[in-house]
Amino acid sequence: MPHNLRIVDYVIGVPGSVHDSNAFAKARIARHPQTFLGGNEWIWADSAYGARPWCVVPFKRPAAGGLTGNQKTFNYHLSKVRVRSEHCFGSLKGRFQSLRELRVQIQAQKDLDEVNMWTRCCFILHNMIVDIEEQLGGTGTFDHFAEEARQWGHRVQDSGEGDEDDAEQEGAGDEGFIGSQGQIFRNTLMGQLLRDFNQHTLNSSSVHHNV
Numbered sequence: 506m507p508h509n510l511r512i513v514d515y516v517i518g519v520p521g522s523v524h525d526s527n528a529f530a531k532a533r534i535a536r537h538p539q540t541f542l543g544g545n546e547w548i549w550a551d552s553a554y555g556a557r558p559w560c561v562v563p564f565k566r567p568a569a570g571g572l573t574g575n576q577k578t579f580n581y582h583l584s585k586v587r588v589r590s591e592h593c594f595g596s597l598k599g600r601f602q603s604l605r606e607l608r609v610q611i612q613a614q615k616d617l618d619e620v621n622m623w624t625r626c627c628f629i630l631h632n633m634i635v636d637i638e639e640q641l642g643g644t645g646t647f648d649h650f651a652e653e654a655r656q657w658g659h660r661v662q663d664s665g666e667g668d669e670d671d672a673e674q675e676g677a678g679d680e681g682f683i684g685s686q687g688q689i690f691r692n693t694l695m696g697q698l699l700r701d702f703n704q705h706t707l708n709s710s711s712v713h714h715n716v
Contacts, residue, residue, distance in 0.1 A: 509635050510592060510596055510631075510635065512593065512632055513534070513541060514533050516528050516531050516532045517624050518620075518621045525554065526555060529550075534548070538557075547561050547690075549561055549583055549586045550587065551563065551587055552565055556684075556685060556687030556688050556690075557687040557690075558686050558690040560687065561583065561687075561691055562687075562691070563579075563580040563584070564579065564691075576695070578699065579695045579698070582698070597627060597628075600630075600631065600634070601630070601631075607620055
C-alpha cells in the first residue's frame with residue numbers, strides 16, 4: 506500500500522529472466538482482481554504491464570509523434586505514486602539484510618522451496634511490523650530505512666524502468682483514441698484527476714489573492 510508500504514500480494518519463485526508482466530500474471534490480484542479491489546479501486550503500475558480497468562499504467566510514447574501535455578503530467582504524478590513500491594523493496598532489504606543476496610545454490614526443488622519460504626517469512630514479518638507500529642500510533646521504523654528505500658527507488662528510475670520511451674502501438678498519443686477497456690479507463694481517469702487538480706490549483710490561487 507502506498508501510504509504504509511504494506512504488502513498485499515506477491516509472486517515468488519519465478520526466474521529473473523521472466524518478464525514482469527508474465528510474472529504478474531501468476532499473482533492472485535491479476536487472476537482475481539475483484540477479491541482485492543472494490544469498484545472504485547485500482548493499482549498503479551509501470552509500463553511493463555498491460556492497461557486494465559483495475560491496472561493503470563503510464564502512457565507510452567507513440568511510434569509516430571509524442572505524448573500530449575496532459576499525458577506527460579499524468580505520467581509524472583503516476584510515477585510519484587508507483588515509486589512507493591520501490592521504496593517497499595528498499596525498506597525490506599534494509600530491515601532484512603539477508604534479502605540483499607541469499608547465498609543459496611538452487612540445485613533442487615527443496616532449495617527453491619527453502620528460499621521461497623525464507624522470503625515469504627520476511628514479507629510476513631514486514632507486514633507484522635507495519636501493523637504493530639500503526640496500532641502503537643508511532644511514526645514507524647520506516648524512517649530508519651528511508652534512505653535505503655529512496656536510493657532503491659532512484660536506482661530504478663535512473664535505469665529507465667517503466668520509462669515512456671518504449672513505443673506503444675496505435676493511437677497512444679491521441680487522447681481521442683478509443684482502445685481497450687483499460688485504455689479507456691485510463692483516459693477517463695486522467696481527465697477526472699486533471700480537472701480536480703486544476704480546480705484545486707484555482708481555488709488555492711483564489712484564497713491566496715484574497716488573503
